[in-house]
Amino acid sequence: MKLSCTKDxxxxxxxxxxxxxxxxxxxxxxxxxxxxxxxxxxxxxxTNLELAMVAYLRAKVDEPGQFxxxxxxxxxxxxxxxxxxxxxxxxxxELVVTCDRATTKIKxxxxxxxxxxxxxxxxxxxxxxxxDFKNGLAQVTPALARxxxxxxxxxxxxSFNPEGFxxxxxxxxxxYRLAEKxxxxxxxxxxxxxxxxxRTAQExxxxxxxxxxxxxxxxxxxxxxxxxxxxxxxxxxVSRLVDGKYPDYTQIIPxxxxxxxxxxxxxxxxxxxxxxxxxxxxxNAVVFKFAGESVALASSSTQTGEYSSQISADIVxxxxxxxxxxxxxxxxxxxxxxxxxxxxxxxxxSPCVLAPEKDESYLYIVMPIRQ
Amino acid sequence: xxxxxxxxxxxxxxxxxVSKANFNTWFKNTGITTLQEGQVVVCVPSTFSQAWIEKKYxxxxxxxxxxxxxxxxxxxxxxxxxxxxxxEACAAPAxxxxxxxxxxxxxxxxPTSGGFTLNPKYSFDNFVVGRGTELAFAAAQAVSNRPxxxxxxxxxxxxxxxxxxxxxxxxxxxxxxxNPHYQIVYVSAEKFTxxxxxxxxxxxxxxxxxxxxxxDALLIDDIQFIAGxxxxxxxxxxxxxxxHQANKQVILTSDRPPKAIPALEDRLKSRFEWGMxxxxxxxxxxxxxAILGKKTIEKNFPLEEKLxxxxxxxxxxxxxxxxxxxxxxxxxxxxxxxEPNEESIKTLLTGLSVGSMRHAVAPRQVIDAxxxxxxxxxxxxxxxxxxKRLSNPRQIVMFxxxxxxxxxxPTIGDELGxxxxxxxxxxxxxxxREVENDIKxxxxxxxxxxxxxxxxx
Numbered sequence: 001m002k003l004s005c006t007k008d009x010x011x012x013x014x015x016x017x018x019x020x021x022x023x024x025x026x027x028x029x030x031x032x033x034x035x036x037x038x039x040x041x042x043x044x045x046x047t048n049l050e051l052a053m054v055a056y057l058r059a060k061v062d063e064p065g066q067f068x069x070x071x072x073x074x075x076x077x078x079x080x081x082x083x084x085x086x087x088x089x090x091x092x093x094e095l096v097v098t099c100d101r102a103t104t105k106i107k108x109x110x111x112x113x114x115x116x117x118x119x120x121x122x123x124x125x126x127x128x129x130x131x132d133f134k135n136g137l138a139q140v141t142p143a144l145a146r147x148x149x150x151x152x153x154x155x156x157x158x159s160f161n162p163e164g165f166x167x168x169x170x171x172x173x174x175x176y177r178l179a180e181k182x183x184x185x186x187x188x189x190x191x192x193x194x195x196x197x198x199r200t201a202q203e204x205x206x207x208x209x210x211x212x213x214x215x216x217x218x219x220x221x222x223x224x225x226x227x228x229x230x231x232x233x234x235x236x237x238v239s240r241l242v243d244g245k246y247p248d249y250t251q252i253i254p255x256x257x258x259x260x261x262x263x264x265x266x267x268x269x270x271x272x273x274x275x276x277x278x279x280x281x282x283x284n285a286v287v288f289k290f291a292g293e294s295v296a297l298a299s300s301s302t303q304t305g306e307y308s309s310q311i312s313a314d315i316v317x318x319x320x321x322x323x324x325x326x327x328x329x330x331x332x333x334x335x336x337x338x339x340x341x342x343x344x345x346x347x348x349x350s351p352c353v354l355a356p357e358k359d360e361s362y363l364y365i366v367m368p369i370r371q
Numbered sequence: 372x373x374x375x376x377x378x379x380x381x382x383x384x385x386x387x388x389v390s391k392a393n394f395n396t397w398f399k400n401t402g403i404t405t406l407q408e409g410q411v412v413v414c415v416p417s418t419f420s421q422a423w424i425e426k427k428y429x430x431x432x433x434x435x436x437x438x439x440x441x442x443x444x445x446x447x448x449x450x451x452x453x454x455x456x457x458x459e460a461c462a463a464p465a466x467x468x469x470x471x472x473x474x475x476x477x478x479x480x481x482p483t484s485g486g487f488t489l490n491p492k493y494s495f496d497n498f499v500v501g502r503g504t505e506l507a508f509a510a511a512q513a514v515s516n517r518p519x520x521x522x523x524x525x526x527x528x529x530x531x532x533x534x535x536x537x538x539x540x541x542x543x544x545x546x547x548x549x550n551p552h553y554q555i556v557y558v559s560a561e562k563f564t565x566x567x568x569x570x571x572x573x574x575x576x577x578x579x580x581x582x583x584x585x586x587d588a589l590l591i592d593d594i595q596f597i598a599g600x601x602x603x604x605x606x607x608x609x610x611x612x613x614x615h616q617a618n619k620q621v622i623l624t625s626d627r628p629p630k631a632i633p634a635l636e637d638r639l640k641s642r643f644e645w646g647m648x649x650x651x652x653x654x655x656x657x658x659x660x661a662i663l664g665k666k667t668i669e670k671n672f673p674l675e676e677k678l679x680x681x682x683x684x685x686x687x688x689x690x691x692x693x694x695x696x697x698x699x700x701x702x703x704x705x706x707x708x709x710e711p712n713e714e715s716i717k718t719l720l721t722g723l724s725v726g727s728m729r730h731a732v733a734p735r736q737v738i739d740a741x742x743x744x745x746x747x748x749x750x751x752x753x754x755x756x757x758x759k760r761l762s763n764p765r766q767i768v769m770f771x772x773x774x775x776x777x778x779x780x781p782t783i784g785d786e787l788g789x790x791x792x793x794x795x796x797x798x799x800x801x802x803x804r805e806v807e808n809d810i811k812x813x814x815x816x817x818x819x820x821x822x823x824x825x826x827x828x
Contacts, residue, residue, distance in 0.1 A: 026392040049396070049419045116426050118418035226451045227418045240417045243453065 001065025001090040003037050005057055007081050007099060013055045014075040016210055016235060017046035019203060020053050021071035027115075032068035034114045035088065035095075037061045045117060046071055051200045051239035052117040053207070069095050069108035077104060117238055123224035126160055126188030128168060130219045130232065134208035136170055136181040137201050139335035139362055144198040145174035152244035155195035158223070160188065171249055172198075177328040178249055178365040179335065186218055195242035196228055204230055207237060253365060254351060257344040259290050259320040262357070263313035265341040268295075269333050271309055275299040276326040278307035285369045286329070288343070289321040295343075299326075322348050323369040329354070332364035372439075374403040378413075381435040388431060397423055400454040409445035411436060414452035421449045489547070489557050493540035499665055501658025504534060507649040511538045515545035518553075518588055518620035522647030524611070527624045529651035532691030535624040536592055538651070542622055543590050556586040560596040564603045571602070583610045588620040594643075595625045599634035608639060615642075659683035659693060666694060672701045678716055685720045685824075696720065721821050732823060734772055734786045740823040741768045744815070753788035766798035767816065770806075773799045775820070 017033055024030040027049075034045040042057040067090050074095075078086070083100030090096070094105040137156070145153035159169040171180040208219065211233050220231040223241075230237040275286045279299040289296040295313045300306040322345055332354045333341065344353040354364040372380075378401070386394050397420050404412040413432070415421045424432070429447065436444045495515075500508045507529075513521040525542075527535050543555050558566070563583075570579035583589065589610070597603045614621055625632065628650070629643035654662065663679045682700070686693045700719055704711050742752055745764040752765050765787060772778040772786065773795070780792040780799075787795075806813050 026396045047419070049417070052419070115419060116422040118422040238418070240419070 001035070001037050001067055002063035002088070003042055003059045003061045004085055004087045005042070005059035006084060007078060007086050009058050010086055011075070011078050012210065013044045013057045014071070014078060016055045016207060017044055017053045018071050018075045019206060020048055020051060021046040022048055024048070029068060029109055029113050030115070031070055031072070032108060032114065033071040033074065034066060034068045034111055036066040036111065037064050039064050045114070047115055047117060049115060050197060051203060051237065052115075053203065054117055054236040054238075056234040063089075065090055066111035067095055067108055068111055068114050069106045073106055077106070118227065120222050120227070120229040120238065121224075123222045123227075123229070124160065124188070124190045124192045126168070126190075126221045126223070127186045127218045128183060128221065129186060130208050130211065130215070130217055132183040133219050134205060136168075136183045137205040137208075139181045140170045140172045140179040141198065141201050141205065142331040142334065143172045143174060143177050143179040143364075144201075150175075151242055152195055152246055155197045155242040156201045157193065157246040157249075158196050159193040160185070160223075161191040162193065163191075171246075173247075173249055176325070176367050177332065178252070178363075179332065180249075180253075180363045181335075182361045188221075192223060193246070194223055194225075194228065195244060195246055197239060197242055200228065200237070200239040203239075204237060207232060207235055252351060253363065254344070254346055254353060256346075257317065257353070258346050259315065259317040260342060260344045261290050261295055261313045261315045262340050262342050263295060263311050265333065265336060265339060267311050268341060269330065271297050271311055272326050272329055272333070274309070275307050276330075278304050279326060283369065284325045284327050285323045286326045287321065287323050289319075290315050290343075290345075291319045320345055320347065322352055324352060324366050325369060328366045332366060335362060335364060374406055377406065377436070377439050378403045380439040381432060384435045384438070385428065385431060389428075396420075397428075402454050404450055404452060406440070409443055411444055411447045412450050413447065414450050414454065416451070416454070418451060421451060425449060489540050489543045489555070491544060493537045494544055495541045497665065497669070498534065498537055498541060499654075499658060499662045501654045501661070503650075503652030503654055503658070504538075507534075507538060507651045510647050510649045511542050512545075514620060514622065515542045515549070518546050518550075519618040523615060523618070524621035524623055524643065524646040526629060526643050526646065526648045527622070527651060528626065528628050528648070530626065530653065530689065532689035533651045533653060534690060535651055539590050539592055539622055539624050543588070546588055546620070550587075553587040554585065555588045555590065556583060557590040557592075559592045560594050563591060563607065564597060564600055567603050567606050579606075580610075584613050586614065586619065588622070589614055590622045592624050593626070594623040595627065595632045595635075597635075598632050601636075604636050604639060608636070608642075611639075611642060615645075621646075653687070654690060656683055659687070659690075662690060662693060663697060666697055670697075670701060672705075674711060678711055678713065681713065681716055682720065732776065734776060734778060734782075736823060737771050737775065738768050738786065740819050741771065744819050744822070753786075755788070766802050767819075769795045769798040770802035771816065771819070774803075775823075 014033065021031050021033055030048055032046075034043075036043040036045060037059070039061060042059045042061060044055045044057050046053055074097075077097065081099040081102065083102075085099065087098040088095060089098070091105075093108070093110070095108055097104045097106060140156055144156065148154055153172075153174055155172075157169075157171045159171070161167065162169055165182060167182055167184045169180065169182050171178065173179070207230070215233040222229040222231070226241065228237075228239045228241055230239075272286060275297050276284070276299070278301050279285055280301045281303075285299065287298045289298070290313075293312055293315065294310045295315070296308065296310045298306070298308040336354065336356045338356050338359065340357045342353075342355045342357065344355065345351075348368055349370060351365045351367050354366070356362055382398055382401075385398060389397075400416040401420070401424075402414050404414045406412075413424075415424060433444050433447050436447070495508075495512060498504075498508065507527055510522055510525055511527070514523075514525050527538055529535055540557070543557050546553055547555060566579055566582070570576050597607060611621060623643065628648060629635065629640045632640070660679055660683045663674075663683055667674045667679070682693070682696055686696050696719075700711060700716055703709075703719055704715070709715060738749060738752065741764050742749055745760075745767075747761055747764055751761055752768065754761070768787060769783050772783045773780070778786070780795040783795040784790040784792045802812075806816065
C-alpha cells in the first residue's frame with residue numbers, strides 16, 4: 001500500500017472517525033483505524049461494533065492495499081506535521097508516514113482482523129437537509145437518558161412521516177424532561193420509526209458539523225429494522241438500532257394551559273444561570289412565580305445563600321407557581337432560537353412546556369420538582 | 372438433538388479454532404432459529420456480527436453443522452434476532468424435532484431455590500484435606516452419609532477463603548447424589564432475609580414457609596448476617612425447630628463461632644451449639660502445596676515442585692488468594708508463551724499482596740535491603756557519618772526494624788553502629804509521621820518490604 005494526500009484532508013478524516021475507535025478489551029483492533037486503498041479511492045474506517053464510520057480520503061494511490069494503525073497515535077501525530085503533503089506507505093507491517101523531512105514508522109496490525117462493516121441492503125430511504133438535521137439533533141440530544149437502565153430512553157426516537165405530520169420527528173427523554181423536534185424531509189414518503197442510539201446521534205451531529213461549506217446540502221438516510229445508514233458528503237455511517245418500544249410520549253404533552261408567559265430568552269437564560277448559583281446542589285430547584293406582569297425567580301441553598309429576581313413578561317391566564325430544575329431548563333433554552341420564549345403550564349404538579357415564538361417545530365418539556 | 376444442543380456442539384468446535392476474545396465477541400448471543408431439511412437459519416445479535424461471521428466463519432459453520440447433524444447442509448442464512456426469542460421457542464419443543472429419550476432426563480444442575488444453585492464444581496473429591504480441615508471434612512462426610520442423623524445442626528466456621536462454602540456445597544452435592552429425590556435448599560443468609568422480607572411484604576408467608584420448612588436439608592451460608600435482624604432470626608428459629616424436629620439436616624457456615632456472633636439471640640446461639648461445631652483453619656505449608664498441585668492439574672498447567680513451593684511460601688493466609696496467584700501466573704505465562712521459572716514467578720508474586728508474607732527476617736537483611744534500594748553500603752550506613760544521603764536510609768532502617776521486626780530500640784541502636792536508643796526512637800517517630808503524609812516515601816518503603824520478603828523466600 002502506498003498513497004499520498006494532503007495533511008489537512010487526512011487530519012479531517014481522522015477527526016471524523018477517531019471518536020468511534022476506542023479501547024476494547026476483547027478486540028484491541030477496535031482501537032485502530034483501517035486504511036483501505038483501492039486503485040481509485042481511499043477509505044478510512046473505524047468501528048466499535050455498534051456503529052461504524054467509513055470516510056473517503058481524497059488521495060493519490062500508487063499501490064493499493066490495506067492496513068490498520070492505532071487511531072489515536074495516527075491522529076495525534078498527523079496534527080503535529082508541518083508539511084503539506086503526506087505519504088503513507090506500508091513497509092513490513094509498519095506504516096511509514098513521510099511528511100516534509102520527517103519520517104515515522106507506526107506499528108499496526110493486518111487488516112484481515114478488522115471487523116467488516118455491514119453493507120447496507122434494503123430499507124426505507126429518506127433525504128433531509130443537512131443543516132436542519134444537524135440543528136435538530138443538537139436540540140434533542142441533551143435530553144437523552146445517560147444510563148442504560150431503560151435502554152430505549154438512551155436513544156433518540158426517529159419517526160418518519162408519523163400520523164398527522166409529513167417529515168421526520170425526533171424525540172428524546174430521560175423521563176424528567178423531553179425534547180421533540182420536527183423537521184421536513186426533502187424526499188421520502190414512507191412511514192417508519194426506530195430508536196437510534198444516543199452515541200450514534202452524537203456522531204451524526206459530529207459528522208455534519210465537520211463538513212466544509214462546499215459540502216453536500218442533503219443527508220441520505222437508509223433505515224430498516226436492524227440498522228441505520230447515513231450517507232453524507234462521501235462519508236458513510238452505519239449503526240445498529242436500539243431494541244425496544246419507545247414510550248408513547250405524545251400523551252404526556254399537555255394540550256391546554258392555565259398560564260402562558262412570554263419573555264425575553266436572553267434575560268430568562270441569564271436569570272436562571274444566576275439563580276442556579278444559589279440552588280441546593282443535587283436538587284437544582286428554582287421557584288418560578290407567575291403573577292401580574294412579571295415572573296419571579298427564587299432559589300435558596302443552606303450553603304450559598306438566597307436569590308430572587310423578576311423578569312417582566314406577558315402573562316396570560318391564572319397566577320401560578322412551579323419548581324423546576326435549572327439544568328434541565330437551560331438545556332431546553334439552549335435549543336431555542338429567537339428573541340422570545342414561552343413558558344406554558346397548568347399547575348405545580350404538571351409538566352411545564354418551553355416553546356419558541358411562532359415556531360411549532362420544537363418543543364421542550366420539563367417535569368416539575370414536587371414539594 | 373435439538374437446535375440448542377446442535378448449536379452448542381458447533382460452538383464447541385469453533386471455540387477451538389478461534390481465539391477466546393474473538394469467540395466471545397462474535398459468537399455471544401447466537402443460536403439456531405430453524406433447522407429443516409438442510410436449510411439453516413442462524414440468529415446473530417447485530418449486523419456487525421452478521422457481516423463478520425458471514426465473511427470469516429461461513430464455511431466452518433457449515434462444515435461443523437454437517438458433522439454434528441450428519442446431514443448435508445444446503446443453505447445457511449443469518450438473521451438478526453434476539454437470542455431470547457429462540458430460547459422461548461425452544462422451551463416449547465418444536466414438533467418436527469425428535470427428542471431422543473436421553474435428553475429428557477434430569478437437568479444437569481442440581482435442584483435450585485430461587486436462582487441459588489449448588490455448584491457441581493464443589494465436591495469432596497477436589498477438597499484438599501489439611502491439618503486445619505481434617506475434623507471439618509470428616510464431619511461433613513458423616514453428615515452427607517447420614518443427613519439429619521449424624522450431627523444436626525452442623526456448624527462450620529472459619530476465616531475467608533478457607534473452604535467453608537466448598538464444604539457446604541460439597542455436602543449438598545453429595546446428599547443429592549445419594550438421594551436424588553431430596554429437596555435441598557441452599558441459600559445465603561442474605562437471601563434468606565430477603566425472602567423473609569418479601570414474603571412479609573407480599574403477604575406470602577405461606578410460600579416462604581413451604582419453601583424452607585419442607586426442605587430435606589437446609590444449607591445456609593454466612594449465617595452471621597442474620598445477626599441483629601430480629602424478625603429474620605425469629606423466622607429462622609421456627610424454621611430451624613421444625614426441621615430439627617423432623618430430623619432434617621441443617622448446615623450453617625459463619626466466619627466466627629456462634630458465641631462470637633454479636634446480636635444473635637441466645638436461643639439461636641444455644642441451638643447452633645447443639646449439634647457439632649467445627650472450624651476450618653488456615654492451611655499449613657504442606658496443604659498449600661497439595662492444593663496448588665491439585666489446581667495445576669485441574670488447570671492443566673504443570674509446574675515444577677520447586678515453583679509450587681515458592682508460591683505456597685509466598686501466599687500464606689488464604690486459599691482464594693492462593694488460587695488467584697496461580698491464575699495470574701498461568702495467565703501471564705500463557706499469554707506470553709513463556710516457560711515459568713523462578714524469576715518470572717517471583718516478579719509476579721511481588722505484585723500480589725505482601726501482607727501475608729510475614730516470616731522471619733534478620734535485622735541484617737533489612738539493612739541490606741534498604742542499602743540496596745538507596746544504593747549505599749553497609750559500612751556507610753553504620754558509620755558515624757551524618758550526610759543526608761546516609762541519614763535518611765538509616766532512619767528508614769530503624770523504622771522498619773521497629774515496625775516489621777519489633778526490635779527493641781536499644782538493639783536497633785546497636786545494629787546500626789552502636790547508636791543511642793533515643794536516636795532510634797526519634798528516627799522511628801519521624802519516619803512514622805512522614806509515611807502518613809508522604810506517599811512517595813510510603814511507596815518506597817512498600818517496595819523495600821516486597822523485595823525483602825520475596826527475596827527471602
